[in-house]
Amino acid sequence: MSNRSDILRLSSLLFWATLTVLILFMLPGLKNGLYNKEKANLWAEAMMDTLKQDTLTPPPLPFIRPSKNIEIQWSWRDYHENRHEIRFTVSPKDSARAVDYRNDYNSLFNIRQLYMDFIKVSKGPLDSLCKAMKMDIQSKNLTGQEVLDYVVSCIQTPPYTKITNRNECPCFDMNNYWTDECAPKDDRTGCCNNVTPFAVYTPTEFILQKTGDCDTKALIAYAVLKKLGYHAALIVGEAGTGKHAMLALTGVRPVIQSQVVRNNGRIYYPWEVTNKYAEYKLGNMSMWPNWNNWEVICD
Amino acid sequence: MNLGKYIFGIREEDFRRATEKERNDQFLSYNLLSAMYFILVIFSTVAGGCYGLLIFQDWALAIPSAILFGGICFVLLLLVLFLNLTTGDAWLYNTMTDMTTVFNRHEQEDLSHASNHQLHLIVESHEQEIRTASMASPDTTPTVSMIFVSIIKLTLLLIISCAVANGMELWMFQDQINESLSTIKTQMAPIQSGILNQWTQEMLDPPVHGEFTFIHCQSPLMTWEILAISLGPTKVLIDMLFYCLFLIPFILVRKSRQYAHGAYLREIAIRDISISYMSFLLTQRKCQQLEEEIKQTPPTVS
Numbered sequence: 001m002s003n004r005s006d007i008l009r010l011s012s013l014l015f016w017a018t019l020t021v022l023i024l025f026m027l028p029g030l031k032n033g034l035y036n037k038e039k040a041n042l043w044a045e046a047m048m049d050t051l052k053q054d055t056l057t058p059p060p061l062p063f064i065r066p067s068k069n070i071e072i073q074w075s076w077r078d079y080h081e082n083r084h085e086i087r088f089t090v091s092p093k094d095s096a097r098a099v100d101y102r103n104d105y106n107s108l109f110n111i112r113q114l115y116m117d118f119i120k121v122s123k124g125p126l127d128s129l130c131k132a133m134k135m136d137i138q139s140k141n142l143t144g145q146e147v148l149d150y151v152v153s154c155i156q157t158p159p160y161t162k163i164t165n166r167n168e169c170p171c172f173d174m175n176n177y178w179t180d181e182c183a184p185k186d187d188r189t190g191c192c193n194n195v196t197p198f199a200v201y202t203p204t205e206f207i208l209q210k211t212g213d214c215d216t217k218a219l220i221a222y223a224v225l226k227k228l229g230y231h232a233a234l235i236v237g238e239a240g241t242g243k244h245a246m247l248a249l250t251g252v253r254p255v256i257q258s259q260v261v262r263n264n265g266r267i268y269y270p271w272e273v274t275n276k277y278a279e280y281k282l283g284n285m286s287m288w289p290n291w292n293n294w295e296v297i298c299d
Numbered sequence: 300m301n302l303g304k305y306i307f308g309i310r311e312e313d314f315r316r317a318t319e320k321e322r323n324d325q326f327l328s329y330n331l332l333s334a335m336y337f338i339l340v341i342f343s344t345v346a347g348g349c350y351g352l353l354i355f356q357d358w359a360l361a362i363p364s365a366i367l368f369g370g371i372c373f374v375l376l377l378l379v380l381f382l383n384l385t386t387g388d389a390w391l392y393n394t395m396t397d398m399t400t401v402f403n404r405h406e407q408e409d410l411s412h413a414s415n416h417q418l419h420l421i422v423e424s425h426e427q428e429i430r431t432a433s434m435a436s437p438d439t440t441p442t443v444s445m446i447f448v449s450i451i452k453l454t455l456l457l458i459i460s461c462a463v464a465n466g467m468e469l470w471m472f473q474d475q476i477n478e479s480l481s482t483i484k485t486q487m488a489p490i491q492s493g494i495l496n497q498w499t500q501e502m503l504d505p506p507v508h509g510e511f512t513f514i515h516c517q518s519p520l521m522t523w524e525i526l527a528i529s530l531g532p533t534k535v536l537i538d539m540l541f542y543c544l545f546l547i548p549f550i551l552v553r554k555s556r557q558y559a560h561g562a563y564l565r566e567i568a569i570r571d572i573s574i575s576y577m578s579f580l581l582t583q584r585k586c587q588q589l590e591e592e593i594k595q596t597p598p599t600v601s
Contacts, residue, residue: 007556008331008551011550011551011555012335014547015335015544015547015548018543018544018547019544022467022544025471025537026471031472031474034533035472035475036529036530037478037479039528039529040482040525041482044482044486045486047483047499048486048487051495051496051499
């Protein structure tokens with residue numbers, strides 16, 4: 001019994017002694033002595049060498065972590081060469097949120113859900129953009145087709161940029177050479193690598209850097225027109241060069257009559273938004289050789 | 300102060316049959332164990348707060364993290380301690396887990412006319428019998444399952460202590476780590492390109508809309524790497540001290556006679572046995588009474 005009682009005494013002694021030693025380690029003088037700054041500096045130097053040898057160019061995403069509100073200024077000309085200009089702001093929180101949301105997006109069971117989620121996460125910047133557009137539209141007394149032309153020409157104006165979810169750029173694709181520059185280029189050769197998960201930017205990212213391909217541009221055009229109260233839709237189908245996405249509108253009169261998409265008793269007129277060309281107007285799809293399996297994804 | 304009351308539920312009446320010395324020893328042992336346990340929970344809570352600050356860089360989220368981690372450790376440590384609090388008297392242990400031998404004594408006995416007082420006397424005399432027998436009882440022998448359970452408990456304790464040790468080390472050496480991180484940031488400034496460089500810079504830049512509140516780095520792994528390199532073998536020593544701190548109460552409960560063979564566990568076990576025994580006797584009496592009643596009442600056909 002006495003031997004066993006000693007265990008109690010010994011153990012408790014050991015416990016309090018250990019505790020005392022740990023508390024002693026917390027004293028400033030002893031802490032500095034235990035922590036070897038030299039080793040940390042050597043590690044930092046070795047790390048610097050590694051970083052200097054790293055020649056891989058990071059993706060040019062200057063908007064990833066801005067620290068203050070981003071002032072956006074967009075100016076463009078519509079189909080009648082009328083000049084428009086809007087200014088609005090995007091908060092750093094909203095921009096970081098959209099980028100992080102897309103990067104971490106892992107539910108790809110439903111493409112419609114992805115588009116709707118991207119619109120939802122971009123609510124702040126989209127509201128800001130729509131507010132600026134509405135004010136400009138009201139000041140210019142634009143109505144009906146003029147408003148549609150105003151919005152779509154704005155989205156069409158930044159040149160098309162190829163977006164890929166792999167590390168493809170630079171490359172030769174669709175009879176075109178694509179550089180590894182992720183920016184809207186006047187010669188339409190901009191290409192963005194590693195845009196996961198589905199090679200589509202959120203509307204916020206388009207607002208910030210104006211880079212977008214068919215679905216990125218169709219998505220933001222759809223979101224803006226919806227917010228402005230139009231019966232817009234995002235349609236996807238085969239255009240002869242693979243899968244393609246376009247904006248579509250119902251309850252309107254087409255400017256150039258060609259193919260349509262029927263959904264739930266409604267007739268949707270397609271609108272090509274990837275670039276601003278004279279023939280890229282409401283209802284026209286004749287720039288594409290084929291028109292198969294088109295369906296409304298978001299309406 | 301009876302600290303043990305709050306954790307182990309120790310009450311004065313549990314020691315009615317124990318001697319004064321035994322009673323004082325038991326209070327001391329359980330108070331000591333409770334104090335150790337509280338210290339470990341405090342350490343766990345502080346470590347949880349450090350993790351919360353490291354990950355979220357925000358006090359509003361660090362405080363719930365501290366409470367959550369502290370709460371989880373509170374429950375797990377309590378579980379391990381309670382699992383270890385098993386009587387070491389083989390005789391008592393066997394009686395409590397299998398009471399068939401005790402019940403068999405009354406198989407042929409007529410209890411239908413026994414009063415509650417008589418039944419109570421039977422139980423009380425049995426209580427005394429157990430108490431006397433348990434004094435000379437051999438220790439319980441470890442079984443394969445007990446060894447297996449012990450390994451699991453040890454692993455669980457080591458995981459908790461490792462997590463707490465790392466959290467506490469961050470807290471202890473935060474100023475030194477921040478100094479190193481600041482040096483790295485200054486040295487990095489001339490390097491402008493490279494994915495790794497961009498990543499490192501992002502990790503060393505404060506989060507959007509805020510400042511660093513604890514460690515000036517957004518990457519826990521980078522922080523630990525700096526900590527491990529700078530402390531070297533001292534980190535292992537501090538880790539070991541934390542392991543000891545967590546393992547001592549565990550070993551103490553297992554090995555000290557004050558717990559496994561102490562009056563508290565013995566009295567609790569005897570009380571449990573008595574309750575089961577009394578319930579058995581009452582049931583047995585009722586069964587016999589009903590049996591008699593059935594025999595006396597002729598079957599009727601309606």
